[in-house]
Amino acid sequence: MKYTIRTLIGAGVLATTTALSGMAQAAETIKIGVLHSLSGTMAISETTLKDTVLMMIEEQNKKGGLLGKQLEAVVVDPASNWPLFAEKTRELISKNKVDVIFGAWTSVSRKSLLPVIEELNGMLFYPVQYEGEESSRNVFYTGAAPNQQAIPAVNYLLSEDGGKAERIILLGTDYVYPRTTNKILRSYLNSKGISDADIMENYTPFGHSDWQTIVADVKKFASQGKKTAVVSTINGDANVPFYKELANQGIKAEDIPVIAFSVGEEELAGLDTGPLVGHLAAWNYFMSVESPENEKFISTWKKFIKDDNRVTNDPMEATYIGFKMWGQAVQQAGTTDVDAVRQAMYGQKVKNLTGGMAVMNTNHHLSKPVVIGEIQDDGQFDVVWETDGVVKGDAWSDFIPQSAKLKSDWTYPWACGNCSVAKYAAQ
Amino acid sequence: MPKFKLHLALIVTTFAVLFSSPALAIDFADGVQALNAKSYSDKGRAAEALAATGHERTVTVLTALLNSELFYQKSDGEVFIAKKSGKVYILSSPLTGADLGETKKNALKKIRINNKLRGKLKGLLGGLTLMSADADQRFSAADKVFKASDPAMLGLLERALSREENEDVKSRLTRAHAAIVLEHSKDSSARIAAAKTLANFTNPDVASLLGKLSFLDDNGHPIEKDAAVFAAIKDAHKTVESQLSKWAVLGNLFQGVSLGSVLLLAAVGLAITFGVMGVINMAHGEMVMIGAYTTFIVQDLFRSHFPEAFDWSLAVAVPAAFLVTGAVGIAIERGVIRFLYGRPLETLLATWGVSLVLQQMVRSIFGPTNQEVGNPSWMSGAIETSTGLVLTYNRIWIIVFSLAVLAMLAVIAKKTMFGLQMRAVTQNRAMASSMGIRSGWVDALTFGLGSGVAGMAGVALSQIDNVSPNLGQAYIIDSFMVVVFGGVGNLWGTLVGAFSLGILNKFMEPYAGAVLAKIFILVGIILFIQKRPRGLFALKGRAVEN
Numbered sequence: 015m016k017y018t019i020r021t022l023i024g025a026g027v028l029a030t031t032t033a034l035s036g037m038a039q040a041a042e043t044i045k046i047g048v049l050h051s052l053s054g055t056m057a058i059s060e061t062t063l064k065d066t067v068l069m070m071i072e073e074q075n076k077k078g079g080l081l082g083k084q085l086e087a088v089v090v091d092p093a094s095n096w097p098l099f100a101e102k103t104r105e106l107i108s109k110n111k112v113d114v115i116f117g118a119w120t121s122v123s124r125k126s127l128l129p130v131i132e133e134l135n136g137m138l139f140y141p142v143q144y145e146g147e148e149s150s151r152n153v154f155y156t157g158a159a160p161n162q163q164a165i166p167a168v169n170y171l172l173s174e175d176g177g178k179a180e181r182i183i184l185l186g187t188d189y190v191y192p193r194t195t196n197k198i199l200r201s202y203l204n205s206k207g208i209s210d211a212d213i214m215e216n217y218t219p220f221g222h223s224d225w226q227t228i229v230a231d232v233k234k235f236a237s238q239g240k241k242t243a244v245v246s247t248i249n250g251d252a253n254v255p256f257y258k259e260l261a262n263q264g265i266k267a268e269d270i271p272v273i274a275f276s277v278g279e280e281e282l283a284g285l286d287t288g289p290l291v292g293h294l295a296a297w298n299y300f301m302s303v304e305s306p307e308n309e310k311f312i313s314t315w316k317k318f319i320k321d322d323n324r325v326t327n328d329p330m331e332a333t334y335i336g337f338k339m340w341g342q343a344v345q346q347a348g349t350t351d352v353d354a355v356r357q358a359m360y361g362q363k364v365k366n367l368t369g370g371m372a373v374m375n376t377n378h379h380l381s382k383p384v385v386i387g388e389i390q391d392d393g394q395f396d397v398v399w400e401t402d403g404v405v406k407g408d409a410w411s412d413f414i415p416q417s418a419k420l421k422s423d424w425t426y427p428w429a430c431g432n433c434s435v436a437k438y439a440a441q
Numbered sequence: 442m443p444k445f446k447l448h449l450a451l452i453v454t455t456f457a458v459l460f461s462s463p464a465l466a467i468d469f470a471d472g473v474q475a476l477n478a479k480s481y482s483d484k485g486r487a488a489e490a491l492a493a494t495g496h497e498r499t500v501t502v503l504t505a506l507l508n509s510e511l512f513y514q515k516s517d518g519e520v521f522i523a524k525k526s527g528k529v530y531i532l533s534s535p536l537t538g539a540d541l542g543e544t545k546k547n548a549l550k551k552i553r554i555n556n557k558l559r560g561k562l563k564g565l566l567g568g569l570t571l572m573s574a575d576a577d578q579r580f581s582a583a584d585k586v587f588k589a590s591d592p593a594m595l596g597l598l599e600r601a602l603s604r605e606e607n608e609d610v611k612s613r614l615t616r617a618h619a620a621i622v623l624e625h626s627k628d629s630s631a632r633i634a635a636a637k638t639l640a641n642f643t644n645p646d647v648a649s650l651l652g653k654l655s656f657l658d659d660n661g662h663p664i665e666k667d668a669a670v671f672a673a674i675k676d677a678h679k680t681v682e683s684q685l686s687k688w689a690v691l692g693n694l695f696q697g698v699s700l701g702s703v704l705l706l707a708a709v710g711l712a713i714t715f716g717v718m719g720v721i722n723m724a725h726g727e728m729v730m731i732g733a734y735t736t737f738i739v740q741d742l743f744r745s746h747f748p749e750a751f752d753w754s755l756a757v758a759v760p761a762a763f764l765v766t767g768a769v770g771i772a773i774e775r776g777v778i779r780f781l782y783g784r785p786l787e788t789l790l791a792t793w794g795v796s797l798v799l800q801q802m803v804r805s806i807f808g809p810t811n812q813e814v815g816n817p818s819w820m821s822g823a824i825e826t827s828t829g830l831v832l833t834y835n836r837i838w839i840i841v842f843s844l845a846v847l848a849m850l851a852v853i854a855k856k857t858m859f860g861l862q863m864r865a866v867t868q869n870r871a872m873a874s875s876m877g878i879r880s881g882w883v884d885a886l887t888f889g890l891g892s893g894v895a896g897m898a899g900v901a902l903s904q905i906d907n908v909s910p911n912l913g914q915a916y917i918i919d920s921f922m923v924v925v926f927g928g929v930g931n932l933w934g935t936l937v938g939a940f941s942l943g944i945l946n947k948f949m950e951p952y953a954g955a956v957l958a959k960i961f962i963l964v965g966i967i968l969f970i971q972k973r974p975r976g977l978f979a980l981k982g983r984a985v986e987n
């Protein structure tokens with residue numbers, strides 16, 4: 015009866031936090047907003063991140079909190095309802111007076127809360143890989159930008175070790191992240207000598223469950239004599255039926271490898287991965303990477319969630335890095351004031367769970383390593399390739415002509431997220 | 442290795458028995474050790490060298506490497522075959538197969554392979570098992586050799602061909618042989634003959650090979666310099682492609698029927714609650730979801746108590762899901778819906794609320810993440826014809842199951858006392874009541890039946906879709922679409938509606954894409970309803986009279 019116990023505890027934690035947030039203790043605590051969907055379609059992914067933030071807060075409080083004050087979580091549920099993200103952001107900042115928000119998953123939810131957080135000058139840590147083409151003064155992007163995930167992944171497919179693919183199939187869910195990523199990838203592939211005739215692009219609705227035709231099309235496209243690989247930006251619930259269909263139609267990774275950007279340990283939890291061994295994923299973190307920091311993180315997580323079978327994943331690491339950096343910046347600034355903390359964030363360093371140092375750049379993106387892993391039969395990934403050092407996140411892609419000119423730098427003299435000349439340079 | 446409980450005596454005896462030729466044994470031992478190289482290409486060379494030793498344990502070692510069962514000890518790099526057993530690994534010697542006791546997980550590290558190496562290993566294993574005594578093994582070996590397309594295999598293939606008696610294996614061997622000759626030989630008449638041979642194999646892999654050989658270079662000249670051979674390849678490619686496209690139509694039809702069967706399963710419960718009773722039940726999808734979770738619980742029990750009978754878990758899950766969701770359905774009917782008969786708007790809102798409550802309840806109990814529902818062995822894999830047509834077993838079973846459910850419902854409605862009462866109440870409640878039928882209970886049981894059927898659909902859908910709290914939402918719109926299109930209150934209408942929508946969708950998808958195909962279907966149905974408001978097969982019932 016592990017579910018009920020866990021649930022009771024979860025409900026208990028939730029009840030206490032909400033109860034606490036109602037009391038007037040503002041002077042003694044630092045408030046942290048947690049804006050992740052706990053119901054609706056995205057609850058499947060976002061609940062884990064809510065728990066990660068709660069775990070990080072608990073750990074920090076054990077160490078005595080920050081600036082001599084205890085940290086306090088204010089958990090709200092935007093219910094996978096995009097406009098609600100904006101409303102809840104306003105509520106968190108104006109009513110609950112939180113000092114920072116950790117939250118959002120889908121790009122559309124981030125876009126929806128963006129005007130509000132900019133208007134109220136809040137601070138958001140966004141922990142998910144995304145399509146780039148954005149840099150807000152009020153958001154720190156701790157997930158991967160396309161050049162930290164998509165481009166290295168495609169490079170790997172084109173390389174000797176990755177099987178030297180000459181035809182690429184871009185499969186995605188029909189919304190902004192896959193469409194923008196694939197736009198970048200298409201122009202990148204063209205620059206690598208792969209013509210449009212050798213690129214197939216296909217989009218499916220959210221939660222698409224009947225993959226027979228598309229998988230058959232993949233097979234057909236792959237049987238034209240050139241080595242073919244699939245790049246998948248399929249998101250959320252649609253992945254399980256997609257992988258089940260791949261397995262059943264007997265598509266082996268040696269013949270047509272599928273590399274995914276949104277499939278991690280958590281997504282594979284509902285799948286028998288035996289027939290999928292060898293298919294790939296590109297991330298900045300895998301649970302299987304061996305390092306002392308990762309070992310500690312995993313054991314703390316399992317203890318916190320009270321389930322020995324729970325896995326960790328990339329957005330959790332991004333949340334971990336973001337939280338630690340924010341903590342360091344607050345300590346350095348000596349205050350939780352958004353403008354002061356923002357200045358202190360630049361150049362902040364935190365040890366990655368996969369080794370090396372993550373650094374926060376002035377474009378609000380991280381420098382971190384990229385790893386590519388193959389699915390194993392135990393639902394974990396084995397790293398088959400990694401970057402030599404860290405890769406600096408790029409807010410504006412070099413492979414989209416209009417964006418290549420743009421630069422994001424929030425320090426003097428630029429102080430701008432999307433400019434081609436510095437704001438204060440001419441004086 | 443002081444950690445391991447060495448079965449010394451056993452090892453000594455096996456050594457004595459196995460190694461009569463010491464020179465070969467040392468080579469082999471070094472070769473196995475060499476598999477633990479740093480780079481993947483070194484590992485590949487080591488595997489090739491190992492295959493060349495001809496040692497009898499080569500196949501075992503390479504298979505272990507392929508299945509990620511080859512490990513090395515962190516302390517000294519020694520290579521072992523290890524199988525996981527609970528929290529420990531059982532070690533055995535790659536050289537002799539002798540049992541070497543067990544060790545903790547963190548003392549070992551897996552020898553990693555990548556896709557390229559995986560392909561190479563399969564090719565090597567194909568060559569090594571080409572002469573196997575087992576026909577199935579020879580069959581898959583021939584395919585592996587075909588894929589590896591290594592000219593060094595030619596001699597071996599010819600020897601295997603000359604002694605092969607099994608027709609199926611022989612045909613695969615011929616195919617592999619022709620492919621290698623066509624790609625690597627210098628003799629143009631042999632290559633033309635090989636191209637002609639390959640034209641008889643209607644298969645995507647053959648098409649792929651022929652396509653590759655008929656490419657043009659950047660200047661528009663064929664990369665194949667021999668004009669006669671190029672013509673033969675072109676011919677063969679055309680033949681194979683045209684055959685393949687004929688089979689593809691058949692494949693499309695199967696996919697359409699299979700999508701139709703999923704729609705039918707999802708909708709058939711609704712055909713009772715909405716079609717017969719006239720209740721707009723927005724919580725219908727959640728009944729499907731509860732059915733899927735029931736499957737998960739049943740499988741969990743099977744896994745912990747009778748793992749050997751796992752293949753039978755679905756046979757238990759189907760009635761269990763029927764009873765559980767049927768009970769939930771009756772509870773909803775008695776608790777909410779019976780107060781709202783004749784008020785469709787309120788029913789719609791109330792059941793929508795119920796659906797949210799059920800979703801969040803499941804989310805709180807089981808967590809928001811997907812639950813793993815396993816496929817029993819008879820539902821995994823596919824019938825793969827050599828023509829590239831793939832009929833997956835789970836889809837085939839779901840087609841059969843959906844038809845069986847429909848037949849069962851038809852029998853209940855037409856042949857049982859309950860069915861008679863159900864029809865009586867829905868056609869004329871007042872009259873039925875005055876004949877002594879307890880109409881309230883018939884309502885409850887009818888709703889329970891519809892919900893129970895939805896639960897059974899959940900069992901089937903758990904085999905192809907996610908088992909998550911959102912499972913039901915994906916099917917609710919489709920279900921209403923099928924019932925409305927097919928004709929409210931008519932089981933046959935539901936059947937025809939589901940299959941025609943499924944097949945239409947699948948034939949449109951390759952041209953329009955998944956998103957547009959769905960939109961077209963929806964628009965098509967709206968237009969159709971304008972022409973025939975009561976769907977394909979109109980029937981009289983309470984819904985109509987209202």
